[in-house]
Amino acid sequence: xxxNLNDPNILEAKEATKIWGVSEGYVRKTVSQSSKKFxxxxxxxxGKQWVVTAEGTEQATGKRILEKII
Numbered sequence: 001x002x003x004n005l006n007d008p009n010i011l012e013a014k015e016a017t018k019i020w021g022v023s024e025g026y027v028r029k030t031v032s033q034s035s036k037k038f039x040x041x042x043x044x045x046x047g048k049q050w051v052v053t054a055e056g057t058e059q060a061t062g063k064r065i066l067e068k069i070i
Contacts, residue, residue, distance in 0.1 A: 009054040016057055027052075030060060 004010075011019070013027045020027060031043050031050050042056030058064055 007053075011052050011054065011057060013050045013052070016052055019057060019063070020061055034060065 013024050013031070016027045017024050028050055031038070031052060032045075037060040038052070038056040039059060042053045042059065044051050052060075
């Protein structure tokens with residue numbers, strides 16, 4: 001499976017905090033401890049950095065993400 005890292009729907013934890021309105025620690029804790037909330041391929045850890053897709057964010061929070069926050 002190929003991942004397009006330039007896809008604007010891929011968010012790092014810091015970007016997800018802006019969408020969720022919570023701390024970066026909360027986002028990291030959610031993705032690391034609640035992996036069942038995310039469909040396969042919607043969240044991944046690269047070294048120490050968590051990356052989540054907009055789809056994964058929507059699944060975990062129930063909030064619809066219309067576009068990536070830059």
